[in-house]
Amino acid sequence: MDALQVTNLSVAYEEKVVLQNVNLTTPVGHLTGIIGPNGAGKSTLIKAILNQLPNKTGAVHILERPLNPKDHLVGYVPQRNAVDWDFPANALDVVLMGRYGHIGMIRKPSAKDKQIAMECLKNVGMEAFADRSIGQLSGGQQQRVFLARALAQEAEVYFMDEPFVGVDAATERTIIAILKDLKAKGKSVFVVHHDLQTAADYFDWMILLNQTITASGPTEQTFTEDNLQEAYGGKLFFMDQTKLNKTFN
């Protein structure tokens, strides 16, 4: 079964082509890294997959079906700076939003929804902050709240846009442990990631992207110097260090 299948996807903002003829297939049960330089179109790819961009051509299938939010198959973690954290809400409120899809329009969250939301907060080590205003959380704590909200969606396929940005080493370990746990449960997780040093350790599948797909497949086959140089357009100075780390690992 394929978690994600993208065929001939192209996206343009106004006149500017951002994604060109993207083709991808990823089987279920992988922790996939989406790697590419700034402006490569990583966030755009996720938004296009989630059907948020009107000006796209091509087809996207999630678990071999066209995306339908009513199936509750997809969980989503947007880039943290995509929202205003001064919004008057506490951590639990935000995690509860992950339940809204299941609850449906008009109806109120039930006690069970609140319990699930609380458990998800606990999973990310944030249960002590349930009542805290989101504006008074640190960046790493906000990122954990976003992750907890995605967990509350109880989805099959997750898309996460840079969940490791601005978090400390401890939080990064917590988050990666949760992602690996999702994978162990047979879920599929797609993560936009910037740190090439850790990428090979974290992900067993890779999508290298720069406007179009440079490579996609199992990490051993795709995460090569040649492919990376191609995706980053020869701007990669710190390759040696990556290799260095690898030999020491």
Place this chain on the structure above:
Amino acid sequence: MNEFWVLLTGSLVGITCGLTGVFLILRKTAMIADAISHTVLFGIVVAFMVTQSLSGFWMLVGAAIAGLLTTFLVQLLQSGGLQEDAAIGVVFTSLFALGVLFITLFAGNVHLDVEHVLMGEIAFVPWDTWDILGFSMPKAVWMLLIVLVFNLLFLVFFYKEMKLTTFDPVFALSIGLPIVAMHYSYMTLVSLTTVAAFDSVGAVLVVAMLIGPAATAYLMSKSVIGMIVWSMAFGVMAAITGYYLAKLWNTSIAGMMAAMIGVLFMLVFLFKPHDGWIWKVFKRMKIKDTEPNIL
């Protein structure tokens, strides 16, 4: 008794606008309230030209359509690459001008003067009554009550949807919430609220009431529901204190109410516990006092 109706009208304006204004502040589209409060004039004039009557019902219909048109045009210009504030500026000045032009051309001898639209005349509210179901109450009170009920029903049904589409529209879209329909429904309510309020208190006070109490409540609240309650409370406080001060000093009632909204905002801004301005200055002084003198 007349005093009671004026106070009730003012308070209802405070409650209805306070309620509706919360999401204008949270969505950072306070400017659109300004725009809609002016473009409803266009809607009312067109409604008058079509029906040749000044009935409250057709005014509401005209205002709702004008509000939707405003929202739609702003959205259209924005998707064409214009900044939101520029789009709002272009749309509302043109529709307002068109409204004024139509009045002078086609409705010059009717009770629809621009000054009345901008400033309203709340003191005359008690004399213009409607009988509905055997109750005789001022027309303004009826209209505000009806619109308040719409607003309350909308929030009772769609509170969580409004919260999510405001906080994180991208996520809302990913779980299939109809964010565009929500936006237009909400803007329709803003238009209805505006027209129901402005006949009595004028466009200027409507904008003040839509934005001021909600902005003050934003400083106070940790939750959306808390913000809604505070916002309505501030709206009523401004209306009541404004009325009595206007009486005391014999000035414009609507003007005094608008001034009180500003006063309340300043009071909360300065004296709010823990992170009010005064509190912060005080804390800073205390820190300085206890700082060890290194020199």
